[in-house]
Amino acid sequence: MSKLPSDLSLATLSIHQDDHLARVVDIAPPLTVSTNFEYPPADKLILARDRKISEDSGDDLIYSRFTTNVVQRAEAVLSGIFGAGAYPVTYHNGLAAFTAALFFFNPKKLAIGDGYHGCHSVAEIVSRLNGLRVIPLDSDEIDSTTLVHVETPINPTGYAIDLRKYAEIAHARGAKLLVDATFAPPPLQDPFAFGADMVMHSATKYFGGHSDLLAGVLVTKDADVQRALRGDRSILGTGMGNLEAWLLLRSMRTLSVRVRAQSASAEKIVRWLADNVERLPALTKVHHSSLQTEAFVAEQLAGGHSPTFSFEVTSAEVARALPDRLKLFHHATSLGGVESLIEWRAVTDPHVQLTLLRVSVGLEDPDDLIADLEQGLLAA
Numbered sequence: 001m002s003k004l005p006s007d008l009s010l011a012t013l014s015i016h017q018d019d020h021l022a023r024v025v026d027i028a029p030p031l032t033v034s035t036n037f038e039y040p041p042a043d044k045l046i047l048a049r050d051r052k053i054s055e056d057s058g059d060d061l062i063y064s065r066f067t068t069n070v071v072q073r074a075e076a077v078l079s080g081i082f083g084a085g086a087y088p089v090t091y092h093n094g095l096a097a098f099t100a101a102l103f104f105f106n107p108k109k110l111a112i113g114d115g116y117h118g119c120h121s122v123a124e125i126v127s128r129l130n131g132l133r134v135i136p137l138d139s140d141e142i143d144s145t146t147l148v149h150v151e152t153p154i155n156p157t158g159y160a161i162d163l164r165k166y167a168e169i170a171h172a173r174g175a176k177l178l179v180d181a182t183f184a185p186p187p188l189q190d191p192f193a194f195g196a197d198m199v200m201h202s203a204t205k206y207f208g209g210h211s212d213l214l215a216g217v218l219v220t221k222d223a224d225v226q227r228a229l230r231g232d233r234s235i236l237g238t239g240m241g242n243l244e245a246w247l248l249l250r251s252m253r254t255l256s257v258r259v260r261a262q263s264a265s266a267e268k269i270v271r272w273l274a275d276n277v278e279r280l281p282a283l284t285k286v287h288h289s290s291l292q293t294e295a296f297v298a299e300q301l302a303g304g305h306s307p308t309f310s311f312e313v314t315s316a317e318v319a320r321a322l323p324d325r326l327k328l329f330h331h332a333t334s335l336g337g338v339e340s341l342i343e344w345r346a347v348t349d350p351h352v353q354l355t356l357l358r359v360s361v362g363l364e365d366p367d368d369l370i371a372d373l374e375q376g377l378l379a380a
């Protein structure tokens with residue numbers, strides 16, 4: 001195929017940005033398993049001493065701990081999804097991506113707020129190794145040795161956090177801002193437009209979208225940072241395996257249609273729940289960025305709200321019983337798949353109230369999902 005035009009949209013690039021990396025005539029990329037690749041002809045060989053494998057191993061096929069054709073294709077698609085000037089690096093899961101960011105910035109302090117509990121657990125392990133100090137997001141101690149980590153929209157409520165505010169604080173004090181944007185992938189929000197220095201996603205969630213792979217991604221606006229991250233990855237061995245990379249590539253073809261539809265359904269369901277709190281005695285409160293009124297929210301979530309939200313019920317007993325009464329929501333952790341999920345969040349998160357249920361909206365008809373929630377909540 002010939003060279004792509006320069007002004008294509010996310011949906012188009014998700015399908016074509018890796019065309020130039022196809023090595024066979026197959027329309028569907030092959031799932032390959034090789035750990036090693038034949039060297040080029042003698043006159044094209046580059047010696048290790050001239051190559052600096054530790055600084056860049058993203059371009060050539062040598063050994064699969066460095067990269068593979070399918071990983072290269074997945075990263076090409078991600079660069080299309082994140083837009084011009086964005087350099088993605090993939091990992092075998094979201095927490096591996098977060099760990100890679102901590103290793104790369106090597107901060108003395110990590111300013112971190114509420115959010116995914118696993119990131120806090122990674123910070124504890126790194127503290128054990130090098131004395132990293134974990135401080136609150138709104139700490140006065142943020143300085144040039146600090147990495148500020150903001151998750152938005154935030155797990156489990158789906159509320160948006162004002163990125164511009166934290167970017168200003170971080171940059172005024174010489175700190176860097178890392179944003180976990182897992183809950184609102186492209187095309188919903190672009191954290192770089194609000195001052196993020198690096199963006200991470202658990203690609204297990206919306207990029208994967210089918211509850212069948214683990215993956216993570218870090219995105220930087222600096223090609224040198226991408227090279228350094230790939231170098232670290234090639235040594236730490238934190239890249240995706242063959243099957244995961246292949247599943248991720250397959251999944252990202254449909255990212256924009258899936259995420260737009262899930263976001264619109266979530267907004268509709270949240271609206272219905274919020275309008276029916278009085279009529280449904282078991283329901284006490286609904287949490288989601290679509291219910292926030294601050295001006296920054298609509299600006300930041302310009303492409304739509306997260307397809308994940310939470311609500312509260314009258315008691316822990318009701319929260320325990322409700323998932324089993326629903327017919328269209330599986331009771332399970334995680335989010336982002338085509339099938340809707342509900343989770344009594346206290347089962348996996350030690351820090352949330354016992355009355356909270358988290359909902360990940362899938363691709364079912366939202367009216368069917370509303371009817372199911374209605375019968376479940378009325379019976380509760």
Ligand SMILES: *Cc1c(COP(=O)(O)O)cnc(C)c1O
Pocket residue numbers: 093094095096116118119151155180182183202203204205214215216
């Ligand atoms: C799931 C999740 C993670 C961790 O990702 P894994 O792919 O499970 O390692 C990190 N942050 C958020 C917000 C998540 O939802």
